[in-house]
Amino acid sequence: MNASAKTDDGGKLALAARFRELLRADQIIVDAESKRPYECDALPVYKAMPLLVLVPETTRQVQAIVRLCYELKVPVVARGAGTGLSAGALPDSNGVLVSLARLSRIIEVDPDARIARVQPGVRNLAISEAAEEFGLYYAPDPSSQIACSIGGNIAENSGGVHCLKYGLTVHNVLGMEIVTAEGEILQVGGRGLDTAGYDLNALFIGSEGLLGIVTEVWVKLLPKPEHARVVMAGFDSVLNAGDAVSAVIAAGIIPAGLEMMDGFAIQAAEDFVNAGYPRDARALLLCEVDGNEDEVLEHVERIESLFREFGATSCRVSRDDAERALFWKGRKAAFPAAGRISPDYYCMDGTIPRRKIGAVLEAIQQLSEQYGLRISNVFHAGDGNLHPLILFDASVPGELHAAEELGGKILELCVQVGGSITGEHGVGVEKLRYMLAQFNDAELAQFHAIKDALDPAGILNPGKGIPTLRQCQEYRSIDASGGAKR
Amino acid sequence: MNASAKTDDGGKLALAARFRELLRADQIIVDAESKRPYECDALPVYKAMPLLVLVPETTRQVQAIVRLCYELKVPVVARGAGTGLSAGALPDSNGVLVSLARLSRIIEVDPDARIARVQPGVRNLAISEAAEEFGLYYAPDPSSQIACSIGGNIAENSGGVHCLKYGLTVHNVLGMEIVTAEGEILQVGGRGLDTAGYDLNALFIGSEGLLGIVTEVWVKLLPKPEHARVVMAGFDSVLNAGDAVSAVIAAGIIPAGLEMMDGFAIQAAEDFVNAGYPRDARALLLCEVDGNEDEVLEHVERIESLFREFGATSCRVSRDDAERALFWKGRKAAFPAAGRISPDYYCMDGTIPRRKIGAVLEAIQQLSEQYGLRISNVFHAGDGNLHPLILFDASVPGELHAAEELGGKILELCVQVGGSITGEHGVGVEKLRYMLAQFNDAELAQFHAIKDALDPAGILNPGKGIPTLRQCQEYRSIDASGGAKR
Numbered sequence: 008m009n010a011s012a013k014t015d016d017g018g019k020l021a022l023a024a025r026f027r028e029l030l031r032a033d034q035i036i037v038d039a040e041s042k043r044p045y046e047c048d049a050l051p052v053y054k055a056m057p058l059l060v061l062v063p064e065t066t067r068q069v070q071a072i073v074r075l076c077y078e079l080k081v082p083v084v085a086r087g088a089g090t091g092l093s094a095g096a097l098p099d100s101n102g103v104l105v106s107l108a109r110l111s112r113i114i115e116v117d118p119d120a121r122i123a124r125v126q127p128g129v130r131n132l133a134i135s136e137a138a139e140e141f142g143l144y145y146a147p148d149p150s151s152q153i154a155c156s157i158g159g160n161i162a163e164n165s166g167g168v169h170c171l172k173y174g175l176t177v178h179n180v181l182g183m184e185i186v187t188a189e190g191e192i193l194q195v196g197g198r199g200l201d202t203a204g205y206d207l208n209a210l211f212i213g214s215e216g217l218l219g220i221v222t223e224v225w226v227k228l229l230p231k232p233e234h235a236r237v238v239m240a241g242f243d244s245v246l247n248a249g250d251a252v253s254a255v256i257a258a259g260i261i262p263a264g265l266e267m268m269d270g271f272a273i274q275a276a277e278d279f280v281n282a283g284y285p286r287d288a289r290a291l292l293l294c295e296v297d298g299n300e301d302e303v304l305e306h307v308e309r310i311e312s313l314f315r316e317f318g319a320t321s322c323r324v325s326r327d328d329a330e331r332a333l334f335w336k337g338r339k340a341a342f343p344a345a346g347r348i349s350p351d352y353y354c355m356d357g358t359i360p361r362r363k364i365g366a367v368l369e370a371i372q373q374l375s376e377q378y379g380l381r382i383s384n385v386f387h388a389g390d391g392n393l394h395p396l397i398l399f400d401a402s403v404p405g406e407l408h409a410a411e412e413l414g415g416k417i418l419e420l421c422v423q424v425g426g427s428i429t430g431e432h433g434v435g436v437e438k439l440r441y442m443l444a445q446f447n448d449a450e451l452a453q454f455h456a457i458k459d460a461l462d463p464a465g466i467l468n469p470g471k472g473i474p475t476l477r478q479c480q481e482y483r484s485i486d487a488s489g490g491a492k493r
Numbered sequence: 494m495n496a497s498a499k500t501d502d503g504g505k506l507a508l509a510a511r512f513r514e515l516l517r518a519d520q521i522i523v524d525a526e527s528k529r530p531y532e533c534d535a536l537p538v539y540k541a542m543p544l545l546v547l548v549p550e551t552t553r554q555v556q557a558i559v560r561l562c563y564e565l566k567v568p569v570v571a572r573g574a575g576t577g578l579s580a581g582a583l584p585d586s587n588g589v590l591v592s593l594a595r596l597s598r599i600i601e602v603d604p605d606a607r608i609a610r611v612q613p614g615v616r617n618l619a620i621s622e623a624a625e626e627f628g629l630y631y632a633p634d635p636s637s638q639i640a641c642s643i644g645g646n647i648a649e650n651s652g653g654v655h656c657l658k659y660g661l662t663v664h665n666v667l668g669m670e671i672v673t674a675e676g677e678i679l680q681v682g683g684r685g686l687d688t689a690g691y692d693l694n695a696l697f698i699g700s701e702g703l704l705g706i707v708t709e710v711w712v713k714l715l716p717k718p719e720h721a722r723v724v725m726a727g728f729d730s731v732l733n734a735g736d737a738v739s740a741v742i743a744a745g746i747i748p749a750g751l752e753m754m755d756g757f758a759i760q761a762a763e764d765f766v767n768a769g770y771p772r773d774a775r776a777l778l779l780c781e782v783d784g785n786e787d788e789v790l791e792h793v794e795r796i797e798s799l800f801r802e803f804g805a806t807s808c809r810v811s812r813d814d815a816e817r818a819l820f821w822k823g824r825k826a827a828f829p830a831a832g833r834i835s836p837d838y839y840c841m842d843g844t845i846p847r848r849k850i851g852a853v854l855e856a857i858q859q860l861s862e863q864y865g866l867r868i869s870n871v872f873h874a875g876d877g878n879l880h881p882l883i884l885f886d887a888s889v890p891g892e893l894h895a896a897e898e899l900g901g902k903i904l905e906l907c908v909q910v911g912g913s914i915t916g917e918h919g920v921g922v923e924k925l926r927y928m929l930a931q932f933n934d935a936e937l938a939q940f941h942a943i944k945d946a947l948d949p950a951g952i953l954n955p956g957k958g959i960p961t962l963r964q965c966q967e968y969r970s971i972d973a974s975g976g977a978k979r
Contacts, residue, residue: 119739119848142745164687175687177695178664191935199844200876201650201661201699202913203920203931204940204959209663209695213687230745253605259628259716299788358685362605390686427688434689445689449677453947454690460946461939473690 087159093435127158164213241288265389282337392430573645579921613644650699727774751875768823878916
C-alpha cells in the first residue's frame with residue numbers, strides 16, 4: 008500500500024476489511040494511484056474516485072459483493088472495459104467500483120446451436136475470434152470492438168456499423184445470468200428465441216447497470232457471410248447523400264452497413280489512415296452488402312446506379328476483402344482522426360428518421376457556426392444514428408461548456424424531428440438532463456417504478472441513466488431560469 | 494336488453510351506468526347472450542362471463558375506461574381477436590372485458606421509413622396487405638394471421654413459420670402507445686432501432702396484458718423477398734429428420750422457415766387439404782429459403798443434398814408460388830386437420846434445443862402410449878418450438894384431465910432438456926403452474942416486482958401469465974400431495 012493510501016479515512020479501510028472476508032487482498036484496490044485508471048471511462052470530462060475498486064473472479068464473488076453492499080447500503084458501479092462514451096461507468100465517490108475484467112472466460116462455443124456462452128469481461132471481438140473456426144461470428148461491432156467487453160455492450164445496448172441489418176446487442180443476446188441488487192442470482196432469457204414471463208432479458212439490456220450485474224451471457228452467433236463488398240461514393244452535398252441513403256432503402260435493399268461522413272470527417276480520416284477517400288467530396292457514403300456472391304453483385308450494381316442517379320461525384324467498389332477493410336478503416340478511425348486535429352472532441356449520439364438526414368445536418372452546420380465550434384459528422388446513415396463530433400479545446404475557458412451546450416442543442420433537435428437522444432452510447436451521466444426532452448412525466452414515472460422494483464435500496468449505479476425526481480426538479484429549475492448549464 | 498339481463502344484479506347495472514358517462518350505449522354490452530362470444534378465447538376449456546364487455550373506439554376511451562376501473566378497483570381484461578391459445582383473454586368474472594376490435598385503423602404506411610402505424614385491432618395479415626403496394630410486408634405470420642390482431646400478437650409475442658429468420662413480434666414491433674394500469678398514456682420504444690431509458694417496449698411485448706393496454710403500434714416492414722422456394726422431404730424416422738434439421742443449420746443456411754410434422758400430422762393434413770405430402774413418411778420437413786434467385790437455388794440444392802444424406806425417402810422442390818403455397822397449406826391446416834379426426838385436441842407449445850428434437854419426440858411418443866392418448870406433432874423445427882396436439886374426447890370422463898396432465902409432462906420435459914414452457918402462445922391461465930418448473934423463487938420475485946411496480950392495484954388481467962404468490966403456494970401444495978390436478 009503506497010503513501011497515498013494513508014490519506015484514506017478509517018471508514019474506507021473498515022469497508023475494505025469487510026471485503027477481505029470475501030476476496031483476496033489483490034482483488035481489493037484501496038490506494039489512490041492504483042484506483043486512478045478507474046476514475047473515468049472514455050468520456051473523461053466526468054471523473055470520480057471510488058472508495059474501493061473490487062476485482063471479482065466468479066459469479067459467487069460478485070454476488071457476495073452485492074450482498075454486502077446491499078447490507079451496508081453502499082453504491083455499486085459495475086465496469087467492463089471502460090470504453091463507454093456517456094460516463095455510464097463513472098465511479099460513485101461514496102461507493103465501490105466492481106471491475107468485471109477478470110470474468111473473461113469464453114465458456115463454450117456451440118456451433119450446432121450457434122450460441123456462445125461467455126463471461127461479461129470477454130472482449131466483443133474475442134467472441135468472433137473464438138467462433139471463427141466454425142465459420143460463425145458475433146454480429147454487433149462497435150468501433151471499440153477490439154477493446155470493449157460484452158458486459159459493457161449489454162449495459163449500453165451497443166450497435167456498430169452493421170446494426171442496420173444485424174441489429175443491436177438486444178437482438179443478439181439471447182439470455183444472461185444476473186446478480187440482482189439484492190444479491191440473488193437469476194437467469195433471464197434463455198437459449199431460445201423466446202421464454203415465458205416478462206422479457207427481463209431485453210429490460211436488462213441497455214439498462215446501464217441500474218438493474219443488475221451481468222455475470223454470464225449467451226450470445227447468438229451468425230454464419231459468416233459468403234461474400235461482401237463496399238460501395239464507396241463521394242457527393243458534393245450532404246443533402247444529395249442523404250437522399251441517396253433513402254433511395255437505397257426504398258429500393259428494397261437491406262445493406263449490412265450504410266455509413267455517411269461529412270467533408271470534415273473525410274479529410275480528417277484521410278489524413279490519418281489514407282483510406283483512399285475522395286478528399287474534395289462534401290459527403291461520403293460507404294454501403295456494404297453481404298450474402299451470396301450473385302446477390303451481392305446484383306445489389307452492388309443497383310446501389311452504384313442509385314448513387315449516380317442521386318449525384319455521386321465519384322464511386323468505387325471494393326475489389327477484395329483487403330480493400331473493403333481499407334474503406335472501413337477510415338470510418339472506424341473517424342474518432343481518433345478528430346482527436347489528431349483538435350485537442351478535445353465531444354462525441355454526440357442521437358437518432359433521427361432517415362429522411363431528415365439532410366435537414367438535420369444543415370441545422371447542425373448552423374449550430375456549429377453559431378457556437379463557433381467545428382463539428383465533424385460521422386453517421387450510421389442507414390438507421391439514422393448520428394455521431395457529430397464537436398471539436399473544442401478544454402484549455403480555452405468556456406469551450407467545454409459551449410461544446411456541452413451545443414451537444415445538448417443537437418440532442419434536442421433529434422427529439423424534435425422524431426428521434427432519440429441516444430442510439431447506442433447510452434445516457435450515463437452525460438445525457439441525463441436531455442431525458443426530460445424525450446420523456447414525459449408518466450414515462451419517467453414508469454422508469455422510476457421499474458428501478459424501485461428491482462433495486463429498492465437504489466445501490467446500483469445511482470444517478471445514471473434515468474434522472475431521479477430530484478435531478479428532474481433541478482434540471483427544470485435551471486431551464487426555467489433560462490440557463491442551460493450543467 | 495333481453496331477458497337474461499334482468500338476472501344481472503344491481504351492482505353490474507350500476508357499473509354499466511358509470512361507463513355510460515364514458516361510452517355510448519352500444520359500446521357497453523351487459524346482457525349475457527351478447528357477452529357469450531367473449532367468454533373464452535381459442536382455448537375454450539377455460540370460460541368465464543365478465544360483468545360487462547366494453548368496446549372503445551379511441552385511445553382516450555381506453556384511457557377513460559382504465560381510469561374508472563383503477564378508481565373502482567375493477568379488473569380489466571383486454572381482448573384482441575380472441576384467437577389466443579392459452580386463455581390469456583379469459584374474462585374475469587368480477588371485471589370488465591375490453592374488446593379492442595374497433596381500434597382497427599391502419600393509420601399510416603410509410604414506405605420510406607419502412608414502418609406502418611396501426612391500431613391494435615388491425616389483423617396481422619391486413620398490415621401486409623396494406624404494405625403490398627410498396628413491395629413491403631410484416632414478417633411475423635402466426636397460423637391464425639387471417640384473424641388474429643396485432644394487439645394480441647403483442648400480448649403473446651407471437652411468432653409463425655418464418656420466425657426462424659425474421660424473429661418474433663418483439664423483433665418486429667418498434668414502438669407502441671400504451672395506456673398504463675393507472676390510466677396514463679405513454680409511448681414506449683420509438684420509430685428507430687433503439688431509444689433511451691429502459692426497454693419498456695420489449696418488456697410490454699409478451700406481457701399478456703398484465704402491464705398495460707396497447708392503443709397504437711409502430712411495426713417494422715420488410716421488403717418482400719424476390720424469390721422463395723420450399724424443399725419438402727419425407728423421412729422414415731423423426732430422428733433422421735431431426736438430424737437433417739441440425740445439418741441445415743450447421744451448414745450456415747438460415748432458412749425462412751423450417752417445419753416438421755410427424756406421420757400422424759402428415760396423414761391428418763393430407764386427408765384434409767391434399768397438399769401432396771408423402772403419406773407413408775414418418776416425418777416431413779418443409780424448408781423454405783428466400784432471397785435473391787441465385788442464392789435461393791444454391792441453397793435449395795444444398796438442402797436437398799443434406800436431406801438425402803440424412804436419409805430422406807422423398808424430396809420435392811416447389812416449382813412456383815402456387816405449389817409453395819400448397820406445401821404450406823398442409824402445415825398451416827395441421828390444427829384444424831387434427832380437429833377433423835378427434836372430437837377435441839389440446840395444442841401444446843414448448844421450446845427445446847434443436848439437437849434434442851429426436852429424443853424429445855421419442856419421449857413424447859412414450860408419454861402418448863402411457864396415457865393412451867394420440868399425439869400429432871407439428872413443429873417449428875428450425876427454432877425448436879414444438880406444438881404437440883394431444884387428441885382426446887372431452888365427453889369421455891377423465892380424458893380432458895388426462896390430456897392436461899400429459900400436456901404438463903411434455904412441458905416439464907421441455908424445461909428438463911433446457912427449453913421453455915412456451916414458444917409463442919403465452920402462459921395465460923393454461924400454463925401458470927408450469928411456471929414453477931421453469932423459474933426459481935428469485936426469478937418469480939422479479940416478475941412480481943415488475944407487476945407491482947407497473948400495476949400497483951393489480952387490475953390488469955389478474956391471475957394470468959405469472960403465478961401469484963398464492964397460486965404458487967397452491968400449486969406447490971398440490972405437487973407435495975403427489976397430485977398433478979389443476
